[in-house]
Amino acid sequence: MKNKNTNSGADTLLAEHMETDSGGMLRRHFLKASALVGGGLMLRFSWLSGLKPMDKMVNPNLTEQGSQLNGYIQITPDNIVKILCPNPEFGQNVMTSLPMIVAEELDVDWKNVVVEMGPHDNVKLGPQFTGGSNSVRMYWTPLRNAGASARQMLIEAAAKAWSVPASEITAKEGVLSHISGKTATYGEMAAAAANVAVPKDVQLKSAKDFTIVRNSKKNAEGPKIVTGKPLFGLDYWQEGMKIAMIEHPPAFGLKLKSFDASQALKMPGIVDVFSLKLYEDGYEQAGFDTRTFNDLLVVVGNSTWEVMNARKKLKTAWEPIGETKYNVVGWRGDKREVVVPAGLESTSAHLEKMAAYAKGAAKELRKDGDPETAFKNAAQVIERTYHAPFLAHNCMEPINFFAHVTDEQALLVGPLQGPGWIEPSLSKILNLPPEKIEIQMTRMGGGFGRRAYGHYMTEAALISRKVKSPVKLIYTREDDMTYGIYRPMYTATYRAALDANKNLIGFHVKGGGIPEHPIHANRFPAGAVDNYLAEGWEIPSNITIGAFRAPRSNFNAAAEQSFLDEVAEAMGKDPIDFRLELLQRAKTNPVGQNNEYDADRYAGVLELLKEKSGWGKPENSHKKRGVAAYFCHNSYAGHVVDMVIRDGEPYVEHVTSAMDCGIVVNPDAAINMVQGAVVDGIGNALYGALTHKDGAPEQSNFHNYRIIRHHEAPRNIDVHFVQNDIDPTGLGEPPFPPVFGAVANALYKATGNRKYMQPFTVEPPNTQG
Amino acid sequence: MAKYTLKVNGKTFKVDVDASTPLLWVLRDHLHLPGTKYGCGMALCGACTVHLNGAATRSCVLPVSSVGKSEITTIEGLSEQGDHPVQKAWLEHDVAQCGYCQSGQIMNAAALLKTTPNPTDEEIENFMSGNICRCGTYLRIKEAIKTASGQ
Ligand code: FES
Numbered sequence: 001m002k003n004k005n006t007n008s009g010a011d012t013l014l015a016e017h018m019e020t021d022s023g024g025m026l027r028r029h030f031l032k033a034s035a036l037v038g039g040g041l042m043l044r045f046s047w048l049s050g051l052k053p054m055d056k057m058v059n060p061n062l063t064e065q066g067s068q069l070n071g072y073i074q075i076t077p078d079n080i081v082k083i084l085c086p087n088p089e090f091g092q093n094v095m096t097s098l099p100m101i102v103a104e105e106l107d108v109d110w111k112n113v114v115v116e117m118g119p120h121d122n123v124k125l126g127p128q129f130t131g132g133s134n135s136v137r138m139y140w141t142p143l144r145n146a147g148a149s150a151r152q153m154l155i156e157a158a159a160k161a162w163s164v165p166a167s168e169i170t171a172k173e174g175v176l177s178h179i180s181g182k183t184a185t186y187g188e189m190a191a192a193a194a195n196v197a198v199p200k201d202v203q204l205k206s207a208k209d210f211t212i213v214r215n216s217k218k219n220a221e222g223p224k225i226v227t228g229k230p231l232f233g234l235d236y237w238q239e240g241m242k243i244a245m246i247e248h249p250p251a252f253g254l255k256l257k258s259f260d261a262s263q264a265l266k267m268p269g270i271v272d273v274f275s276l277k278l279y280e281d282g283y284e285q286a287g288f289d290t291r292t293f294n295d296l297l298v299v300v301g302n303s304t305w306e307v308m309n310a311r312k313k314l315k316t317a318w319e320p321i322g323e324t325k326y327n328v329v330g331w332r333g334d335k336r337e338v339v340v341p342a343g344l345e346s347t348s349a350h351l352e353k354m355a356a357y358a359k360g361a362a363k364e365l366r367k368d369g370d371p372e373t374a375f376k377n378a379a380q381v382i383e384r385t386y387h388a389p390f391l392a393h394n395c396m397e398p399i400n401f402f403a404h405v406t407d408e409q410a411l412l413v414g415p416l417q418g419p420g421w422i423e424p425s426l427s428k429i430l431n432l433p434p435e436k437i438e439i440q441m442t443r444m445g446g447g448f449g450r451r452a453y454g455h456y457m458t459e460a461a462l463i464s465r466k467v468k469s470p471v472k473l474i475y476t477r478e479d480d481m482t483y484g485i486y487r488p489m490y491t492a493t494y495r496a497a498l499d500a501n502k503n504l505i506g507f508h509v510k511g512g513g514i515p516e517h518p519i520h521a522n523r524f525p526a527g528a529v530d531n532y533l534a535e536g537w538e539i540p541s542n543i544t545i546g547a548f549r550a551p552r553s554n555f556n557a558a559a560e561q562s563f564l565d566e567v568a569e570a571m572g573k574d575p576i577d578f579r580l581e582l583l584q585r586a587k588t589n590p591v592g593q594n595n596e597y598d599a600d601r602y603a604g605v606l607e608l609l610k611e612k613s614g615w616g617k618p619e620n621s622h623k624k625r626g627v628a629a630y631f632c633h634n635s636y637a638g639h640v641v642d643m644v645i646r647d648g649e650p651y652v653e654h655v656t657s658a659m660d661c662g663i664v665v666n667p668d669a670a671i672n673m674v675q676g677a678v679v680d681g682i683g684n685a686l687y688g689a690l691t692h693k694d695g696a697p698e699q700s701n702f703h704n705y706r707i708i709r710h711h712e713a714p715r716n717i718d719v720h721f722v723q724n725d726i727d728p729t730g731l732g733e734p735p736f737p738p739v740f741g742a743v744a745n746a747l748y749k750a751t752g753n754r755k756y757m758q759p760f761t762v763e764p765p766n767t768q769g
Numbered sequence: 770m771a772k773y774t775l776k777v778n779g780k781t782f783k784v785d786v787d788a789s790t791p792l793l794w795v796l797r798d799h800l801h802l803p804g805t806k807y808g809c810g811m812a813l814c815g816a817c818t819v820h821l822n823g824a825a826t827r828s829c830v831l832p833v834s835s836v837g838k839s840e841i842t843t844i845e846g847l848s849e850q851g852d853h854p855v856q857k858a859w860l861e862h863d864v865a866q867c868g869y870c871q872s873g874q875i876m877n878a879a880a881l882l883k884t885t886p887n888p889t890d891e892e893i894e895n896f897m898s899g900n901i902c903r904c905g906t907y908l909r910i911k912e913a914i915k916t917a918s919g920q
């Protein structure tokens with residue numbers, strides 16, 4: 001990381017830019033052209049120039065970075081177009097979809113596009129965070145801009161070379177053509193284009209003219225994946241590299257008391273065994289510094305198997321951790337004290353405690369009208385309570401990181417969702433300036449939120465510094481699962497008040513969690529019911545939690561969408577029609593302020609779902625169907641799930657999915673993503689759970705943590721997108737939450753029983769590979 | 770420690786490792802063939818699938834001492850140009866999301882098609898149920914296997 005310069009004028013430039021980016025004409029502030037060595041055009045641009053204020057969440061230093069030229073397009077004389085991708089890839093396909101956006105406006109033959117993974121550069125590229133279903137949404141405008149600018153410069157270069165007006169030249173699929181019939185490839189004009197002034201204004205294509213965007217393109221890394229190329233962090237290897245593993249306490253609430261490594265050190269290939277503190281006392285944690293255990297017992301050796309074996313010879317004693325306190329500084333600079341309670345927690349005790357808290361006081365999160373009176377006057381009150389357990393992310397590639405740290409510099413290589421979040425911490429902990437720290441991002445074997453918490457990179461760095469050697473830290477599957485940063489445990493009680501005519505006159509949700517509540521107070525059906533109350537309560541815990549694909553939404557959609565199904569039934573209404581009625585109300589005469597969702601788009605997804613699934617059609621009347629729809633990450637998604645009972649277990653045969661995420665950049669990849677979210681949702685709803693006994697996780701590998709398998713996945717998942725020209729919104733997370741609700745509702749149809757506690761199937765797995 | 774001579778992807782390798790070392794770690798740590806993945810180490814996920822004399826085998830639970838003269842094929846050696854029908858079908862259906870499980874899926878699928886050239890849905894499901902895909906690409910895996918089998 002070099003050139004850490006700040007630009008005090010950036011604030012103004014950014015403001016100006018945002019004012020002009022609503023129409024098709026864009027003023028260019030952050031573009032710079034230069035000649036490539038060997039001929040050709042290099043156009044540098046800012047990925048961050050079109051960001052909206054809310055994107056400060058992923059990019060807190062926005063004003064500093066808005067003017068950095070951090071992306072590039074290169075066009076070489078042989079007509080190859082190279083585009084850099086700044087964000088880490090974990091299967092969401094950004095390495096393909098982001099360059100597609102540039103290529104569209106540039107109007108180039110996709111066959112000639114080469115995609116490169118960008119280096120990590122916190123100053124220039126921002127935190128490069130993959131998460132929050134944000135990548136395409138954030139970069140849509142800056143990328144289009146850059147592509148359109150390069151295209152215009154090529155046209156102007158050709159106009160000059162041919163001494164004709166630029167207006168007589170068209171650029172298409174990498175070829176410039178004059179009305180006279182004269183043509184040149186972009187490559188042939190690239191060197192000349194480097195001397196053309198960067199255009200002030202560019203005309204972006206109208207969505208109807210897209211030829212690359214909205215046309216499926218294959219995964220740019222597909223050929224490497226199917227031939228087993230070393231793309232992942234775990235595959236990284238360097239001469240002289242040692243392998244390190246961490247022996248962690250067997251239970252949350254315990255820490256290392258003492259150890260005897262004499263036997264382990266005698267094992268072949270073992271280099272060192274030592275204990276290490278991750279964060280020193282008084283260390284102020286950043287928002288993504290979350291870690292489970294602070295005292296690490298480390299085994300370092302020459303090979304993975306030798307280290308695994310030596311771990312078995314360690315003699316360890318553990319002791320309870322008392323209540324601990326530390327400060328966390330969030331990305332906004334807000335400081336808060338976190339108090340972690342002592343104790344060995346168990347799932348049974350959690351459930352009891354949650355039941356007690358659910359009856360107690362809670363924080364009011366939103367109130368419309370007079371819910372107390374509505375419930376008092378109700379002819380009928382429906383009340384149901386829903387539960388969901390902790391979930392482990394279980395990325396297929398277990399946690400790992402490579403580090404080579406010396407007194408002068410640090411090289412780190414591995415899978416991380418937001419390198420920029422962790423680098424400042426690492427810089428502080430290693431006492432090395434950021435420019436001496438190089439982080440290389442590998443492809444990630446799954447993320448699902450887990451790899452936003454980069455403590456394992458810091459662990460690897462400290463281990464490397466201690467043993468003065470390049471080191472790869474590897475978590476075994478057991479380490480990965482029992483040393484987790486889990487999806488919190490949640491519960492929520494929903495109440496609906498109906499009047500004598502079965503109209504919904506009041507709605508109340510009171511949700512809690514360990515250690516955080518799940519409630520999104522301003523989401524549907526808020527805005528659609530006159531008397532509405534949302535409340536939340538929290539139980540502190542020493543079990544570490546964090547983001548998990550669509551945080552909180554993944555529980556809310558399960559609970560709320562099951563509840564609405566039951567309310568519709570009590571009202572004698574079709575579940576889709578009931579939701580549409582509520583949305584109609586939210587649209588024409590919304591209740592309250594700050595309703596987060598767009599009732600029209602929400603209804604659009606339900607309408608599409610109804611049509612595509614043949615909902616209510618006589619030919620489908622025999623099917624055991626459940627429906628759910630949900631809004632999160634700026635997008636709308638819904639599913640109709642068809643379930644059967646097969647060998648005594650629920651099996652989802654067929655799913656119809658509908659989604660509104662605006663313009664779909666890469667349709668086939670988007671379908672893949674939705675299908676994957678459906679399978680993931682079914683699996684977690686039916687089988688997913690991480691439980692505790694006396695602080696110890698009761699699941700440690702795939703024999704007792706059940707993951708959905710091939711024969712349990714639906715044979716058909718039909719995915720449909722609402723067609724519109726809205727700028728793209730989130731895709732990776734939104735289709736996941738409503739799967740839970742649809743599964744719950746189908747389960748009721750298939751079995752006649754409603755399930756209120758996840759996972760809905762708790763039979764032990766019998767799936768030895 | 771003991772010396773072993775292994776035949777991997779048509780080449781001969783000599784390694785000096787503990788007899789209990791699983792083939793997976795010999796491939797990854799000693800032969801630097803990281804295409805074969807570690808997912809569970811307990812024969813529960815299939816990420817480490819290789820071919821032993823053509824049959825799908827979980828290399829994470831196969832001690833190197835029991836490999837003997839068997840011919841080992843890993844994803845790196847499934848085809849020279851990455852054009853095995855299963856690999857081609859995988860690209861055609863753009864199966865991968867994160868991609869981590871896919872070498873194991875491909876090796877398992879290739880072994881299935883050797884013994885069952887025209888598998889039914891059930892046969893695919895039974896044979897592939899030991900391979901976990903956390904990203905949920907099962908549907909496309911099934912379609913790709915059918916394409917590779919010429920169905
Ligand atoms: S790593 Fe061998 S089956 Fe999972």
Ligand code: FES
Binds near residue numbers: 396901906
């Ligand atoms: S593609 Fe990610 S685990 Fe299969």
